[in-house]
Amino acid sequence: MSYSDFTLPSVLKAFDLKCSEIPNLFSEVEPLEPSKFLRDALEDNLILALGSNTEKSRSELIITPILLELRKQFNKKISFFSGVNFTIDSARGLNGNCDFLISGSEELLFIKYPVIAIVEAKKEDLIAGLGQCLAEMIAAQIFNEREIQPISSILGTVTSGTNWRFLRLQNEQVDIDLTEYYLSDLDKILGILANGISCGMGILPVTD
Template identity: 50%
Template sequence: MSYGDFITIDQAVSALGLTVEDIPHFFSHIAPLEPSQRIKETLDETLNLAANISTEKARSELIITPILLEIRRKFQSRIGYFSGNTFNVDESKGLTGACDFLLSASSNQSLVTAPVLTLVEAKDNDLRIGLGQCVAQMVAAQIFNNSKGLKQISVYGAVSTGTNWKFILLENQKVKIDLTEYFITQLNQILGILAEPFRIYFAQHQ
């Protein structure tokens, strides 16, 4: 069993002993982050291209990756970016396998370090298909963070089609899913939520 075997949110919650709560506008309090001219120009070029190609790989390479690299630049490359990397944490729970994307609070690109944010690329352009996998990876990130001494830290996760984004928070054993769906036209809010765990971490670890 691996992350990809957690098909639905119900399956992940049941298998991993979690509770789940759907909350409208759960992340609306987070300060938006103004996109740079660089990411604006990049997306101006790639959004239509990704739509015309219309494959998951194109959306991943042309939309999601530039947005995650924008977060990395916002923190002066103090964040590690990982795509398709293996993240084996607990084989007995099925928390093994490759992750679509990970961000971690380190400039070291050869090593994933805590804290970790996980992002799953939605399958078949459906955000619901990916929630279970994302939650499983968030639990893995929580275990990983705890093993590195970062206990009681909230874990952020996201599922994205590239143009549509859904965000999740894991606190202890409770999964909180924002019912609000964020669109690429709300890029400043998307960037703000993606940056939030690292803003908190770096503020506490100056």
């Protein structure tokens, strides 16, 4: 068993989690204005990504530029890993690769505490990806706890690049935002991601 084998019901049962489904969970989060560079990049990349319409093209041409922008907004004080093996507890099914993992560390060669957010890429059917994303978030929680410095929450998102769904894990409680965000909400998407990092690290993004 691995992360990709989990469904939302199975991961909730396996790890005895409580789940709340909340509309506009992140309504109080302030939007974060994207740079002109990011807007231009997405405008150029979008046709290519949607034309080939594969998970890989969407990851490379839409999701990665957004995460690079996020790293820049935090003055490169964070790092993200793409397609990295994140095996934490094989006996419990917490093994396999993460599409994207955000760490609150400047270390680029290996994953270092704290793991703050998980980004799971899906070409379609975002709801079906919630279980896999949550399993990876639980692994991140365990990884942080092993450092004897657990952080208060782990942010997760399942995204096709054009559509984004968010969830948050705090101890044994998972909250799922019923709101779906689109690229037209890019500033809100960046704001939610930045808020998750700020909560985990206690720092704010650098703005002009």
